[in-house]
Amino acid sequence: MARIKRLERIVALTKELNDHPFQLFPFSYFCEKFAVAKSTLSEDVQTVRNGLSTYDLGIIETVAGASGGVRFIPYHSPEADNEFLWTLAKRLNDPARLLPGGMIYMNDLLFDPQISFRLGEIIMQRTLELQPDYIMTVEAKGISLALATARAFNIPMVMARKEARITEGPAVSISYVSGSSKKIQTMSLPRKALAPKSRVLVVDDFMRAGGTARGMQELAEEVGAEVVGTYLFIASREPEKKIVSEYASLMTLKGVDDETKAIDIVPEML
Amino acid sequence: MARIKRLERIVALTKELNDHPFQLFPFSYFCEKFAVAKSTLSEDVQTVRNGLSTYDLGIIETVAGASGGVRFIPYHSPEADNEFLWTLAKRLNDPARLLPGGMIYMNDLLFDPQISFRLGEIIMQRTLELQPDYIMTVEAKGISLALATARAFNIPMVMARKEARITEGPAVSISYVSGSSKKIQTMSLPRKALAPKSRVLVVDDFMRAGGTARGMQELAEEVGAEVVGTYLFIASREPEKKIVSEYASLMTLKGVDDETKAIDIVPEML
Numbered sequence: 001m002a003r004i005k006r007l008e009r010i011v012a013l014t015k016e017l018n019d020h021p022f023q024l025f026p027f028s029y030f031c032e033k034f035a036v037a038k039s040t041l042s043e044d045v046q047t048v049r050n051g052l053s054t055y056d057l058g059i060i061e062t063v064a065g066a067s068g069g070v071r072f073i074p075y076h077s078p079e080a081d082n083e084f085l086w087t088l089a090k091r092l093n094d095p096a097r098l099l100p101g102g103m104i105y106m107n108d109l110l111f112d113p114q115i116s117f118r119l120g121e122i123i124m125q126r127t128l129e130l131q132p133d134y135i136m137t138v139e140a141k142g143i144s145l146a147l148a149t150a151r152a153f154n155i156p157m158v159m160a161r162k163e164a165r166i167t168e169g170p171a172v173s174i175s176y177v178s179g180s181s182k183k184i185q186t187m188s189l190p191r192k193a194l195a196p197k198s199r200v201l202v203v204d205d206f207m208r209a210g211g212t213a214r215g216m217q218e219l220a221e222e223v224g225a226e227v228v229g230t231y232l233f234i235a236s237r238e239p240e241k242k243i244v245s246e247y248a249s250l251m252t253l254k255g256v257d258d259e260t261k262a263i264d265i266v267p268e269m270l
Numbered sequence: 271m272a273r274i275k276r277l278e279r280i281v282a283l284t285k286e287l288n289d290h291p292f293q294l295f296p297f298s299y300f301c302e303k304f305a306v307a308k309s310t311l312s313e314d315v316q317t318v319r320n321g322l323s324t325y326d327l328g329i330i331e332t333v334a335g336a337s338g339g340v341r342f343i344p345y346h347s348p349e350a351d352n353e354f355l356w357t358l359a360k361r362l363n364d365p366a367r368l369l370p371g372g373m374i375y376m377n378d379l380l381f382d383p384q385i386s387f388r389l390g391e392i393i394m395q396r397t398l399e400l401q402p403d404y405i406m407t408v409e410a411k412g413i414s415l416a417l418a419t420a421r422a423f424n425i426p427m428v429m430a431r432k433e434a435r436i437t438e439g440p441a442v443s444i445s446y447v448s449g450s451s452k453k454i455q456t457m458s459l460p461r462k463a464l465a466p467k468s469r470v471l472v473v474d475d476f477m478r479a480g481g482t483a484r485g486m487q488e489l490a491e492e493v494g495a496e497v498v499g500t501y502l503f504i505a506s507r508e509p510e511k512k513i514v515s516e517y518a519s520l521m522t523l524k525g526v527d528d529e530t531k532a533i534d535i536v537p538e539m540l
Binding site: 007008009010011012014015016018019020033047048050051052054055057058099105107108111112113114116117139140141143144147150151154155156157158159161168169190192193 | 277278279280281282284285286288289290303317318320321322324325327328369375377378381382383384386387409410411413414417420421424425426427428429431438439460462463
C-alpha cells in the first residue's frame, strides 16, 4: 500500500513540476501536499530527476537552503533538437509553400501547438543565459512562438501593436522604417506592459532587414526596459547587413528560386 | 534495481502523456520505448491514472483493441476551476484596470502563460462534446487564449486577419458590421487554413454584440467549414440580444460604473 502511494506521489510530482517550468517550489509545498517528510520528498525528487534525464525529457534542479526548493527546466538533447529542426526545415522547403514575392506560407506550422511549443523550448534553451523577464513580440504571426517561449521560461509575454488601441490604455508609440519595404510605420506598446529596468527577449517569426526588431528595441527603451536579445524563427540571409546587430534564429532562409520554386531553409544547429 | 527502473518509467510515461493531450499512443509505442511487456505497461498506465486522479491533475483514458492505446485528457474538478475563475475575476475587477469607454485592461492576464493555459484547459473541458478540429480566432488579443485551447485539445489554431496579407497566400474575405460600433469592417482567412467540412470552435477574448464572432462564422462557411461553437473569455451582458445565438463565456461583464470605477465581472461557474 505504501508503495502504491509513493508511485502516485511521483506521478503528481512529475506533472506539477512539468506544468510550471522554472517555478521554484519550496520543499515544504510538496511535503505538505503529500504529507511526507523532507527526506522522503528528496528521494522522490531524485526519482523524477532520474526518470526525466534517462529519457531526455528535461532537468530537475534543486536549490539548497531556506529559500531553496525544486524546479523543472525543459530540456532536450542538442541531437534531438537538431533532428526536430531538420524535419521542420524539410516541411518548410516544400515548393507548395512558396507565395508571390518570395514569401513562404508557414502559419500551419507556427500555429500547431506541438510544433510551436517545442520551438519555444528550443529558443528558451538557447537564450537561457540572457535571463529575460519578458518575451516581446509584435502582432500577429509571431505570437504563438513568443507565447510558447514565454511558457517555457514561465514569464509574461507582451505584444506591440501596429496601432495603439483604446482597450490597452496609455501607450508609447514609435515610428520606424521597415528595412525591406522602406516604408515608415508605427508601433505601440501599452505603458504598463513592461516594468522599468526589465530584461526583454524579442521573439518573432521572420526577419529580413531587421527594421521591426529594431522598432521593438526602441519601444522597450521608451518605457525604460532593455532588449537583451532578439530571436527569430527564420532569418533571411539577405541582406547580410541587418539593422539590429544582436540576433539569432532557429532557421536561415538562404534563398528562394522563383523559377524552380525551390526554397532553401536550413536549421541553425547546436 | 528493477524497482528504480519502474519509477523512472512512470516519470517518463507521465511526462510524455501530459505533453501530448488527446494524442492516442498505441501501447506498442511505450512497450518498445521502455522495453516492457504489455501487461507491465498496463500496470504503469494504471499507476499514472491513479496518481493524476488522486491529486485532481487529469484523466487517463485507455482505448481497447488493435487501434487502441492510451491518452491523457487535461481535467480539473469543477470546484478547482470555479476557484481559479473567482480569483481571476477579483483581479479583473480592480478599478485600476478601467480605461476610457468602459474598456478593461487585461493583456497582462491573457498573456501570462500560467493563466492562459489554465483558461484554455477550462474551455476545452466545457466544449469537449463539440469535438472541434480547429480553434479559430481573429488577431490579436484572443490569440493566447485560442492557442492555449488548441494546445489543450491538441489541434491546430487558425487566425483570421483584419486584412489579407501577401504572406499567407490566396485568402477569402468577408465584410461584416461590428455590432457595437456599427462600422463596416473586413476580415480574411487564408484559403488553405481550414480543411473542408471541418468543425471549428471560435475562441476570442471579448464579445459585446457579437459582430466579430458572426464574421468568423461566415468566414468559416466561405471555405466550407462549420463553426460548432463560440467561446469567449468575457462576454458583456449588454446588449442582451447578440448577433450570434450559440455562445458561452468564462466570465460575464455585468456592468461598469464610470463614476465609481467599479467593474462587475463574474465567472460562469459549473
